[in-house]
Amino acid sequence: MSQANTIRFMNAGAPDFGEALNALLRYDTSTSNDVQQAVMEILREVRTHGDQAVVSYTNRFDQLGVADVSALELPRAALQAALDGLPSESRAALECAADRVRSYHQRQVLESWSFTEANGTRLGQKVTPLDRAGLYVPGGKASYPSSVLMNAIPAKVAGVSELIMVTPTPWGERNPLVLAAAAITGVDRVFTIGGAQAVAALAYGTQTIPQVDKIVGPGNAYVAEAKRRVFGTVGIDMVAGPSEVLIISDGTGNPDWVAMDLFAQAEHDEIAQSILLCTSQSFIDAVLASIIKLLPEMQRRDIIAASLANRGALIKVADLDEACAIANHIAPEHLELAIEDAGPWADKIRHAGAIFVGHCSVESLGDYCAGPNHVLPTMRSARFSSPLGVYDFQKRTSIIHMSPLGAAALAPVAATLAYGEGLQAHARSAEYRK
Known part of the structure; x- marks a missing residue:
């Protein structure tokens, strides 16, 4: 890929910058009519026919040949066997990440409270966990054990009585890391189903799969559309848009690091967004040189290149105050402050899903093992919403006595x-x- 079309340059001082930035940020999350129609049919069939519809769609889409839903449920022994069969290094990494995520989320637990007025009236708030939650995990050859950790652990810390995981196994392909993560986090039941039919089963319940109170976890366009349509019957975490990273740089640090941090977001898919705001034109030039140098080394270089060309940008800003103002407008999912003395600038950020402070606080650590949740608001929704946490699996009831x-x-x-x-x-x- 030539230097000219690797990634766009922008200048915050340009007269049309605001309009150009909003155009860069804009993304249409609506699904095609074909997806909508397919999802509505699947939801209707599962709601009407239960297990029979789930089996039919699973056999059709995942190329299986099962006779009933019981054949799609994995026993706990299978989860433990997957964990026991991991290489020692993989198991240690998974357990380390789980411990850190659990330790962080244990500090989020809400407690009931009350107070009594002078005349004897007692007012308060009762906090209770959800009875049952459903976790969708992409499956097959894809491996997302981190998704299991980030969704299951806060649910269990909150005290959810039963956590049901669904994960597709096309052609019978089971991912041992995903199953091992389910064992580590204490998932109660696992069904090898996916797509809109899995969301429908969780939302409405079938003869075998119990109805849940809330569905969390990522999925493809069919899963996202299904979650959108069952909201109200059950709760959902969010309908997430493309993944995003915004890096603010003062021109210090290593341009290779910044380039690779942009790559780490861009390699998700062609619609992921990676943006750099920098006070130094020479450092922007150095980052571009690093992009051109490092891109050929990447296994997913075609995806990275498409993402950077489609929705990426290197933006020159006058100073860090201007960068923070632009960041608050963007309200990114991930915000890296690649600044020499980053702490004070974090205080100027009001809208971001997660803030990574300093050159060593890289977003990829947050994705896996830093501790805070990696399920974050996208598409500027950090202006009004928060990361997934224990509080998403607890509900509050007012007490009036x-x-x-x-x-x-x-x-x-x-x-x-x-x-x-x-x-x-x-x-x-x-x-x-x-």
Whole structure:
């Protein structure tokens, strides 16, 4: 690939920069009519026919030949066997990552609380875990054990009673790392099903697969569309867009490191987004040189090149204050502060899924083993949403225990407001307590 079309250059000082930046960030997450129609049919069939539909779609899409859903459930012994069969280095890495993720999320647990007013009225909040959660994990030859860790561990830390994992096994291909991660995290049941049919089974329940309260985990366009459509019947984590990294640089550090950090995001797929904001034109030039030098070494170089050309950018900014302002507008999934003294600049960031502070705080460590969750808001949704965590598997219930004196004191207030809204029964109900 020539230097000219490797990645675009932009200057924050250009008159049309704002418009050009918004065009770069824009991405349409709507699915095609074909995907929508297919998903609606699958959801309807599974909701109506349960196990029979799940088996039919699984045999059709995954090239299996099973007779019933029981053949698609893996016993716990199979999960433990996958863990025991791992090379020692792989098992140690998986256990280390799990321990770090668990340690971080244990600090997120919400507790119930209450307070009592002078008249004896007690108000509070009761925190309870979800009864049952469903975890979707891409399967087959793809290996996403980190997805199991990041979704299953906060659910278990929250106290979810039953965690059901679904993962497709096309042509019977089972991924031992994924199954080992399920064993380490304490997943309760695993079904080898995938696609919209797996989402439907979790959302509606079948004769064999119980209905869950919330579905989490990534998937393809069919899975994302299915999650979107079952929301309301069950909760979902999010409908995620393309993965993103934004790097802010003050021109210090190693340009090879920055180039590789851009690559690490770009290698996900052709629609991933990798952007650099830098105060130094000479460092931008050095990063471009590193991109051109290192790209031929990458196994996924075609994907990386397409991603950088389609949605990547190297942007010159006047100073770090301007970079932080642009970052807050972008609200990226991952934000790396590749700055010599990065700590104070982290305080200026209001909108980001995760902030990686300093040259050594690389996003890839966050993907696997730093500890914080790697399920993060995308497409500027970090302006109003947060990383997946224990709190996504806990719900809060208000507690209102009125004393006779408290009810009598508040009854006129409630009645006045109710009459003002034209709701007589509300007002009379309160007045009875005077």
